[in-house]
Amino acid sequence: LQACEDEVLPLLAGREHEIGIAAVNGPLSVVVSGDESATAEIASRIQELGRKTSLLRVSHAFHSPLMEPMLKEFREVAESVAYEVPRLAVVSNLTGGVAAPEELTCADYWVRHVREAVRFADGIGCLESEGVGRFVELGPDGTLTAMAQGCVEGDERLLVPALRGDRPEVGAVLTAVAELFVSGVDVDWGGLFGGSRASGVTLPTYAFQRERFWPDGEAETAPSPSEGVDARFWEAVERGDLGSLAGSLGVDEAVLGGVVPALSSWLRGQRERSRADRWLYRVTWKPLDGVSSGTLSGRWLVVVPTGAAADDHVESLVDGLVSRGADPVIVECAPGAERTALAERLSAVGDVGAVLLMPGSSEPDTVGELSMTAVLAQALGDAGMSARLWVLTRGAVSVGRSDGAPDPGQAAV
Numbered sequence: 001l002q003a004c005e006d007e008v009l010p011l012l013a014g015r016e017h018e019i020g021i022a023a024v025n026g027p028l029s030v031v032v033s034g035d036e037s038a039t040a041e042i043a044s045r046i047q048e049l050g051r052k053t054s055l056l057r058v059s060h061a062f063h064s065p066l067m068e069p070m071l072k073e074f075r076e077v078a079e080s081v082a083y084e085v086p087r088l089a090v091v092s093n094l095t096g097g098v099a100a101p102e103e104l105t106c107a108d109y110w111v112r113h114v115r116e117a118v119r120f121a122d123g124i125g126c127l128e129s130e131g132v133g134r135f136v137e138l139g140p141d142g143t144l145t146a147m148a149q150g151c152v153e154g155d156e157r158l159l160v161p162a163l164r165g166d167r168p169e170v171g172a173v174l175t176a177v178a179e180l181f182v183s184g185v186d187v188d189w190g191g192l193f194g195g196s197r198a199s200g201v202t203l204p205t206y207a208f209q210r211e212r213f214w215p216d217g218e219a220e221t222a223p224s225p226s227e228g229v230d231a232r233f234w235e236a237v238e239r240g241d242l243g244s245l246a247g248s249l250g251v252d253e254a255v256l257g258g259v260v261p262a263l264s265s266w267l268r269g270q271r272e273r274s275r276a277d278r279w280l281y282r283v284t285w286k287p288l289d290g291v292s293s294g295t296l297s298g299r300w301l302v303v304v305p306t307g308a309a310a311d312d313h314v315e316s317l318v319d320g321l322v323s324r325g326a327d328p329v330i331v332e333c334a335p336g337a338e339r340t341a342l343a344e345r346l347s348a349v350g351d352v353g354a355v356l357l358m359p360g361s362s363e364p365d366t367v368g369e370l371s372m373t374a375v376l377a378q379a380l381g382d383a384g385m386s387a388r389l390w391v392l393t394r395g396a397v398s399v400g401r402s403d404g405a406p407d408p409g410q411a412a413v
Helices: 005-012 036-047 065-079 107-115 120-129 143-149 169-182 231-239 242-249 259-279 312-323 339-349 366-382 408-412
Strands: 019-026 029-034 134-137 158-161 299-305 327-333 354-357 388-391
Touching: 005 019, 005 029, 005 036, 019 036, 019 120, 029 036, 029 065, 065 107, 120 143, 134 143, 134 169, 143 158, 158 169, 231 242, 231 259, 299 312, 299 339, 312 327, 327 339, 339 366, 354 366, 366 388, 366 408
Parallel strands: 134 158, 299 327, 299 354, 354 388
Antiparallel strands: 019 029
16 A cells, blocks of 8 residues: 555545555555455545555465464474574564574574564665665565665665566676775675685786777767768668679679778778877867957966076066066975965965966976975965966967977976
8 A cells, every 4th residue: 555554544544354454565554454355445435535445465464464374283383493692683573673592492482473563664664774875685676675765764775676577687796786885885705706716817918908998988970981972881781781782883893802801991090090099189279369369367376396486477467467467476485395285375475366377487497396385286275275377488389380399398388
């Protein structure tokens, strides 16, 4: 019944001798069991509320008053069984809480279990209250997993069935183990593989050098050389169909024996090259229009290498900032500056609107320039400065055919 327990109980009042609640499987999932006409009547009452109901195919009216005539005989069987104290904590579907060891080793418990309701939803709630976030169903299908998903709250819970009725067993088990592993569960791989692969698989010297292991994404439609020509011709080339090609061209198959394989290889190469080109990105440079009319304001922190404050380029830059309305403040920084000390110096400057770094020096030092840029970015964060950082390079890239080769140190920056 698509109903909660509190909605169903009033409908059973006065009929406890013929029908009862057999299971509480979720907030809106209750099973009633007993006399067939009584269960049909209760189902009809729920349907009148616009709710769904379904008839379960079972051999007996388990967990109902109709079980009482067999309880005495069942108790005799239960008392004849030898019980062992459980080594793991067990959440009881009879009580919905953690069962005491003495409960599970007593025949009375199992007699009650066959007669009273299965409190599955309460058991899942108990596990959640104990901090359980991963649920694994050990059984022939995923029925309990589906019910448990209706009981837990939040998307961070992981629920996986070890087997699925519609899937091969090995694949289903390995899928469940994989889902648990990627969620942080330690897996005994040696036990799983029987020791045959406990040590794992050694990767190539350079991982993935010769074979692509990444799963393919959406189907790619690579440009084909057949565009604009006879598509069937190129399809025959790709298949290596000498007979079809010989008939179309009116030549002997022997003539095409060495040509078609070469054409097929060329076609595959074109498609692979086209696909690879779409995986790449390119950086392009173009002049920024309207720079000469721009105006600036506020304090600008100009960070330069130690001893470069009097450099012609720095002086030209400072003059340019002043002419645009900015208030530049020069801070000299050695390429090997210590991050904490630099952060303290930056904090002492106060509020600034922007930070401009000129890592280049008269004596190029690739490692030093790159380190200086990284340390400055870190120090700005340490100092809590939210000003935009501009890095001014010279010769770092080639933006035109007349430009020379890029400077390695500036290019690294």
